[in-house]
Amino acid sequence: MSEALKKPLPGDEEAKASILEVGRRMYDKNYCAANDGNISCRTADGNLWITPSGVSKGFMSEDILIKVDMDGNELENKGGMHASSELQLHLNVYRERPEVGAVVHAHPPVATAFACARKDLDIPVVTEALLNLGTVPCAPFATPGSPELAETIIPYVKGHAALLMASHGVLTWGQNMMQAYYRLETLEYYANMLVITGHVPEPHILTPEEVKAVEERRKAYGIEF
Numbered sequence: 001m002s003e004a005l006k007k008p009l010p011g012d013e014e015a016k017a018s019i020l021e022v023g024r025r026m027y028d029k030n031y032c033a034a035n036d037g038n039i040s041c042r043t044a045d046g047n048l049w050i051t052p053s054g055v056s057k058g059f060m061s062e063d064i065l066i067k068v069d070m071d072g073n074e075l076e077n078k079g080g081m082h083a084s085s086e087l088q089l090h091l092n093v094y095r096e097r098p099e100v101g102a103v104v105h106a107h108p109p110v111a112t113a114f115a116c117a118r119k120d121l122d123i124p125v126v127t128e129a130l131l132n133l134g135t136v137p138c139a140p141f142a143t144p145g146s147p148e149l150a151e152t153i154i155p156y157v158k159g160h161a162a163l164l165m166a167s168h169g170v171l172t173w174g175q176n177m178m179q180a181y182y183r184l185e186t187l188e189y190y191a192n193m194l195v196i197t198g199h200v201p202e203p204h205i206l207t208p209e210e211v212k213a214v215e216e217r218r219k220a221y222g223i224e225f
Contacts, residue, residue, distance in 0.1 A: 007176070008044060009101050015041040015049045016062045018177035022104065023051065025181060027058025031106040031188065036169075038084035041102045041177050042094065046070065050090060052081035070094065085145035085221070092150050093173050096157040102177040104184050107169040110191040114138070115164035117201030121190055125197050129190035133161050136187060141166035141210060143217045162187050167206060 010018065019039045026032050026039075037057050040050040049065050051057065064079035072087055084090075090103045114121055121129075121136035137156045142149035142165075153171065156163045161183050162172040170187055174180035206214070 009042050010176075011044055012049070012067070015043045015177075016065050018102070019049060019051060019065060020060050020062065022177055022181045023057035023060050026104070026106050026184070027056060029108070029185075029188075031108040031184065032057050033107065037104075037106040038086050038090070039102075039104050039177075040084075040087075040090040042100070043067075047075055048090070048094070050083050050087055052079065053084050055081070086149070088147065088150035089153060089171065092154055093157055093171070096154060097173065099175060100173045100180075101175050102180040103171065103173045104180045105169060105171050106184055108184065108188040108191070110195060111164065111170050111188050112168075113203070114191055114194070114201050115169060116167050116203045118166045118204045119164075119201050121164070121187070121194065123194060123199055125199070126190060126193045129186055129193065132186050133183060133190060136160065136162050136164060136190070138164040138166055141168075141206075143210075143213045144168060145217060145221070167204065167210070 019041055022039055026037055035054050035056055038051045040048050042048045047067055047069050049067050052064050052066055064081055066074060066083045067076035068074055068083060072091055086105060089105060093103045094100055115138060118138050120138050124130050137160060139152045139156050142152045153163060162170060164170055172180050172183040172187060174183055
């Protein structure tokens with residue numbers, strides 16, 4: 001294991017800086033459109049910093065990040081914004097994997113196409129993905145930001161480095177922020193290699209019940225057309 005993965009959890013300033021850096025990288029690579037995605041980083045005091053809801057990950061500043069404890073209680077919030085609606089996703093990863101130091105959620109297009117097909121990434125076509133990710137399971141469908149979504153991932157966190165969320169996006173984690181982010185890059189690379197080698201996923205069309213659930217969630221977010 002490299003020395004970079006052995007270093008202790010960061011302090012507040014390093015954690016916040018790493019979130020901003022990864023947010024810029026995600027946005028520049030088109031891994032998250034508009035205000036999509038969320039990022040968190042654990043700190044040496046046992047708490048974590050997370051991105052707020054409704055902001056572009058490419059244009060964040062430290063003052064809008066929110067510090068919470070492992071129960072999701074706010075400890076610091078200078079910007080007065082709401083923590084990501086998918087905070088519980090992150091907390092469940094940290095609870096299942098105490099050694100994890102960072103969690104990244106994004107919607108990279110090709111990997112998300114496999115999430116839309118509700119297919120595991122388990123075809124060993126490229127050694128780098130097999131080495132660094134192993135297999136990547138797809139968790140069952142649940143509406144974005146819902147308590148159910150946070151629960152669906154729990155059976156898949158142990159023994160994996162990343163997962164797909166059905167018809168939604170991807171989640172990666174690591175011992176530090178850069179490992180979590182690099183796993184996101186490797187995941188998208190893996191999905192691209194599958195498509196290039198002829199493994200094109202057939203999309204799952206959301207059922208009327210699933211569409212209705214998402215539309216109800218839209219109301220909860222306050223989204224209007």
